[in-house]
Amino acid sequence: MAYSEKVIDHYQNPRNIGTLDKDSKAVGTGLVGAPECGDVMRLQIEVDDTTGIIKDAKFKTFGCGSAIASSSLATEWLKGKSVNEAMEIDNMDIVEELALPPVKIHCSVLAEDAIKTAINDYRVKQGLEPIEDTKKHY
Amino acid sequence: MLNFPIYLDNNATTPMDPRVLEAMLPYFNERFGNAASRNHSFGWTAEEAVDYAREQVARLINTSSKEIIFTSGATESDNLAIKGVFEMYASKGNHIITATTEHKAILDACKKAEKMGAEVTYLSPAENGIISLQDIENAITDKTILISIMHGNNEIGVLQDMKGISAIAKKHGVLFHSDATQAVGKIPVDVIADGIDLMSFSAHKMYGPKGVGALYVRRKNPRVKVTSQMDGGGHERGMRSGTLNVPGIVGFGKACEISQNEMAEEAARLSKMRDRLEKELLTMEEAYVNGSVEHRLPHVSNISFKFVEGEGLMMGTKDIAVSSGSACTSASLEPSYVLKSLGLDDELAHSSLRFGLGRFTTDEEVDFAIDHVKKAVNKLRDMSPLWEMFKDGIDLKSIEWAEH
Numbered sequence: 001m002a003y004s005e006k007v008i009d010h011y012q013n014p015r016n017i018g019t020l021d022k023d024s025k026a027v028g029t030g031l032v033g034a035p036e037c038g039d040v041m042r043l044q045i046e047v048d049d050t051t052g053i054i055k056d057a058k059f060k061t062f063g064c065g066s067a068i069a070s071s072s073l074a075t076e077w078l079k080g081k082s083v084n085e086a087m088e089i090d091n092m093d094i095v096e097e098l099a100l101p102p103v104k105i106h107c108s109v110l111a112e113d114a115i116k117t118a119i120n121d122y123r124v125k126q127g128l129e130p131i132e133d134t135k136k137h138y
Numbered sequence: 139m140l141n142f143p144i145y146l147d148n149n150a151t152t153p154m155d156p157r158v159l160e161a162m163l164p165y166f167n168e169r170f171g172n173a174a175s176r177n178h179s180f181g182w183t184a185e186e187a188v189d190y191a192r193e194q195v196a197r198l199i200n201t202s203s204k205e206i207i208f209t210s211g212a213t214e215s216d217n218l219a220i221k222g223v224f225e226m227y228a229s230k231g232n233h234i235i236t237a238t239t240e241h242k243a244i245l246d247a248c249k250k251a252e253k254m255g256a257e258v259t260y261l262s263p264a265e266n267g268i269i270s271l272q273d274i275e276n277a278i279t280d281k282t283i284l285i286s287i288m289h290g291n292n293e294i295g296v297l298q299d300m301k302g303i304s305a306i307a308k309k310h311g312v313l314f315h316s317d318a319t320q321a322v323g324k325i326p327v328d329v330i331a332d333g334i335d336l337m338s339f340s341a342h343k344m345y346g347p348k349g350v351g352a353l354y355v356r357r358k359n360p361r362v363k364v365t366s367q368m369d370g371g372g373h374e375r376g377m378r379s380g381t382l383n384v385p386g387i388v389g390f391g392k393a394c395e396i397s398q399n400e401m402a403e404e405a406a407r408l409s410k411m412r413d414r415l416e417k418e419l420l421t422m423e424e425a426y427v428n429g430s431v432e433h434r435l436p437h438v439s440n441i442s443f444k445f446v447e448g449e450g451l452m453m454g455t456k457d458i459a460v461s462s463g464s465a466c467t468s469a470s471l472e473p474s475y476v477l478k479s480l481g482l483d484d485e486l487a488h489s490s491l492r493f494g495l496g497r498f499t500t501d502e503e504v505d506f507a508i509d510h511v512k513k514a515v516n517k518l519r520d521m522s523p524l525w526e527m528f529k530d531g532i533d534l535k536s537i538e539w540a541e542h
Binding site for chain 2: 003011014031039040059062063065068
């Protein structure tokens with residue numbers, strides 16, 4: 001299968017690989033996927049407690065090139081957004097940006113799940129209710 | 139000088155040996171006759187060439203040319219063996235014994251036979267990929283007509299005990315078929331000594347052309363017959379009709395002759411190279427060879443690199459052409475059923491690479507592959523959350539993963 005140039009670029013030069021302190025109150029962690037499915041993403045955000053802006057985002061991904069690129073792109077998009085804005089990131093935006101083929105759409109779904117899980121982890125740490133994900137993926 | 143990508147997928151197919159191509163060329167234009175044309179020299183010339191090639195093919199597996207049925211390849215041979223025996227021996231029984239690690243050509247032909255009324259037993263191998271002789275014998279019933287167990291496995295290279303299986307088959311009066319596509323031309327295969335009744339093999343896995351293969355069908359002790367699956371002019375002793383692929387068959391013959399002459403030396407050279415590749419890659423942490431290392435084809439190595447995913451790894455090793463047991467490389471989303479049959483976790487099955495060295499593989503290429511794979515594995519582990527957890531001493535099995 002041919003990968004788009006953007007996928008190859010993110011795969012070869014992944015942005016924001018790394019680990020944030022998962023025990024920090026300012027950090028939200030989303031670990032999604034399963035090893036036996038061939039994809040595991042861990043996405044972390046660090047939120048500035050005065051502005052509510054995501055000041056850092058890191059990822060580590062076990063998966064194919066599209067999964068790595070989706071999570072790498074997600075970290076790029078997350079930085080500088082407010083938590084509420086981040087909640088709006090849609091998997092189809094990732095599909096479009098990376099020109100993912102239909103068989104790789106699940107990678108973008110996983111990245112969106114990782115974002116929402118990380119945000120909710122942060123919200124719970126802050127004493128807030130997690131946001132219910134009402135969106136259906138087809 | 140290295141040419142990229144480096145081809146290390148010789149289990150999928152092999153490049154044609156230039157000597158094979160040279161032998162074939164005249165049969166495309168100058169000597170284009172139909173081997174079945176009995177009335178003129180064009181036909182006689184083609185027939186002569188086919189007869190000669192049939193001898194070359196037969197000699198490689200120690201049989202007579204009368205027992206070679208030319209087909210379009212091993213998939214057709216497998217289909218002819220399974221369905222042909224099932225139909226021919228219907229009055230004797232309807233039970234077939236095979237294994238879960240067989241090639242899809244066997245498994246799917248068996249599924250088709252099941253639809254036609256066959257009962258099929260699919261035996262699982264031990265962890266090392268080897269099918270237990272005891273399991274085979276225990277599976278035999280008074281309805282059993284055929285045991286079909288491959289010689290060398292295409293994914294892990296593991297060799298089954300041909301002599302042991304044929305002894306059981308003989309004892310119970312059951313036919314023994316083997317898909318020997320990966321073994322013929324690579325290691326000595328002797329249908330007499332091994333006691334094989336039917337055997338499938340193919341030219342393109344041994345430096346011959348694609349689109350031509352053979353089914354060996356024993357003619358005495360016992361005399362085996364198969365019902366044709368392709369009807370027409372009654373070619374190939376009525377078992378496989380269709381105008382013979384003369385250039386392909388000539389190439390197949392030449393490929394067999396070369397393999398026979400050079401096999402011993404080639405196998406020794408490739409196994410040394412393979413062992414070096416394997417030893418170097420296993421110096422990495424959490425890298426495992428899949429399948430038996432004692433009973434294995436000389437040129438194959440299948441290695442799982444834990445905590446990296448196969449497709450990602452393939453993308454990181456784009457300068458070498460290898461296969462992965464992972465999901466997404468093929469159309470299906472399942473990891474390799476062969477590796478899963480060995481009892482591997484999906485996770486390890488997803489993380490595997492298959493290396494198939496060949497006649498034209500050089501030491502320099504192997505050196506490059508070792509370095510290239512190590513770098514890719516290390517890079518991917520640096521970005522793998524699973525590797526980080528492993529390094530932190532977290533048991534991955536203790537985590538509740540959300541299926542998606």
